[in-house]
Amino acid sequence: MRPSSYPDQEVSSINWQAFKLILPYLFEYKKRIAFAMFCLILTKIASVYLPFILKDIVDTLDANSSNDQSALMIVPLGLVAAYGLVRLSIVVFAEIRDTLFGRVTERAIRRIGLKVFRHLHSLDLDFHLNRQTGGLSRDIDRGTSGINFLMRFMVFNIVPTLLEIVMVVTILFVKYGIWFALITLSSIITYIAYSIFATELRTRYVRAANIADSSSNTRAIDSLLNYETVKYFTNEEFEAQAYDQQLLTWEQAKIKNRLSLFALNGGQALIIAIAMTAMLALAANEVAAGAMTLGDFVLINAFMMQLFMPLNFLGFVYREIKGSLANIENLFGLLAKKPKVQDVADAVALNLTSQDDRATSQDTSHLTSHMREQANIVFDNITFAYNVKRPIIKGISFNVNAGEKVAVVGQSGSGKSTLVKLLFRFYDVDSGTIKINQQDISQISQKSLRTHIGIVPQDTVLFNDTLFNNVQYGCPTASKEEVLKAIDLAHLSEFIISLPDGLETVVGERGLKLSGGEKQRVAIARTILKDPQILVFDEATSSLDSQSEQAILTAINEVAKSRTSLVIAHRLSTIIDSDNIIVMSHGEIVEQGNHQQLLAQEGQYSKMWQLQQS
C-alpha cells in the first residue's frame, strides 16, 4: 500500500555527530551559556553543601542531648536557617540557569527550523512528490523536539550529575576514606554500564514502535486528506481496517517496549539497593565503633540519595538522548539532501525587465497595456524522462516568438504539462536546451526565471485562506485596488459578490470549497496580478462551461495581448487564433501550423477538430 516515509535509521551506538551539528547554533549566545554554566556550578556546590549542614544540625542536637538536659533548649537556629537558605538558593540558581539556557535552545530551534523550511522549498518537485507530507512534518517535529530534549538533559541532567558525582566521590574519599568512595564509584559505574547496555538492547523495540507510530500517522493523514475519495467509494471500513492494522503493529511494538523497560528499571533498582545497603552498613558500623558521628551517617545517607536520584532517570535519559540524536540527524539529513535542480554557480538573472516598469508607471492599468520587454522561448531538441526507463519527451523543438500565442494540443499523457514543468525548471531536461531570449534557462537563476513566467496550472491548489489573500499571493505587495482589478479581469467579481463573505470567504483546504472553474479563475487573477512577460495556461479553461470559458478567453486574450504565451488546450475552439499550434503525441510533435494549415493537412488535428465539432 502507500509507503511509510519513515527512513530506516540504523544507529546502533550513540552518535555524537548530531551534537556537533547543533553546536554552531548554540554558540550564538556565548555569554548566556557561560552564565548558565556558572549558575549550574553554583547549584551543584550548594546541593553538595546541603548534607553538611544537615550533619552539623544532627551533631549539634546529638551533642546537646547527650551532654546536659538544659542545653536541649538550644536548637541550632543558625544552622536550620542556613539549611533553608541553601535549599532556596539551589532552586533560585537552577531557575536562572533554566531561563538563561531556554533562550539559547529556543533560538537554535527557531534558526534550524527556518533553515529546514527554506531548504524544503528549495528541494525539487520530485522530492516532494515522493515524500509523504505527514511523515515529513513528523520528522521535523521529532528533530526539533530532539534538540530541545538534548539540550535540556545535557545541561540540566547529565552535566550537573557528572559534576556532582565527582564532587561527592572526592569528598567521601577525603573525609571518610577509600572504601566509601570506592563503593560509590563502582556502584555508579555498574549502574551506568547496566543502563546503557539494557537501553541498547531495547533500542530495537523503541525503533519499531517509532516506525509504527510514523506509518500509522502517515496512513491516517493520507486517508483524511482523501476524505472525499473515501466517501465516494464508501471505503470508510477499509480505511479504518488499514489504519487499525497499523495501530496493531504499533501496539505490539509498544508492548515489547514496555517489557524491556521493566527489565531496565528493575535492574537499576537492584543496583541502587545493593549500593545503598552496603554504604549504610559500612557507615553504621563506623558509628557503632565510634569512628563516625551520627551526623556523618546522615550525611552519607543524604549524599547517596542525592546521587542516585538523578541516576534513576539515566536509562530514560540515555535512550531519549540517543533517540534525540537520531532524530536530529534525521532532520539534518533533510538539510543534506541536495536539490536535483540547482542554480549554476554563476547563475545570472534572466535578461528582461519585468515588474519594475510598474514602479515608474503612474497608472494602475499596467495589467493590460503599455510597453514591456519581450521574451521569446526556444525549445531546442529537448528530451526528458521522469524515469530513465520511460522517455516522456522525445526530441521536441519549437519556438514561441515574442508576443506570440502558441498552442500545444494532444491527447492526455502526451507530455504537454511536462513541457511546462521543464520550462519552469521543476526538472532539468535530459538533453537539448530551452532558451528564453537566447539565454539557456539552466544557466539563469531559478528565481529570476520563475519571476518572469506566470502559470495557470492544470490543477490549481489554493491556500486555506481567504479569496482575497489567495489572489494577492500573485504579488504580495499589490494594493487592494490592484487585486480587485485582477479579480475583475479574471471574471471573478460576479462570483465573489454572490458569496455572503465576499472576498473574505475562506476557500478550504487546498481550495476544495471552490469549484474547478472558480479555482481556475482565482489562478488566472493571481497570474494577472503577477504580471509576467511569459504566460502559460495549462488547460486553464478545461473545467469551465462554454459561457464562462468564453468570458475567460476574452480576459486571457486581453492579458496575453502584449505577452508571449504558451497555451495548452484541450478544447481546440479555444486556440484557433493561435499563431502556431503544436500537435503532440507520445512526446513527439506530429504536426504544427496555424488552424487553417492544420485543417488543410487533414491529419490528427483535423480529426480532433471534427470530433470536437460534432
Ligand SMILES: Nc1ncnc2c1ncn2[C@@H]1O[C@H](COP(=O)(O)OP(=O)(O)O)[C@@H](O)[C@H]1O
Ligand atoms: N512526476 C512524475 N513522475 C513520473 N511520471 C510522470 C510524472 N508526471 C507525469 N508523469 C507521466 O508523464 C506523462 C506525461 O504527463 P503530462 O505531461 O502530465 O501529460 P499531459 O499534460 O499531456 O496530459 C504521463 O504519462 C504521466 O503519467
Ligand SMILES: [Mg+2]
Ligand atoms: Mg496536462
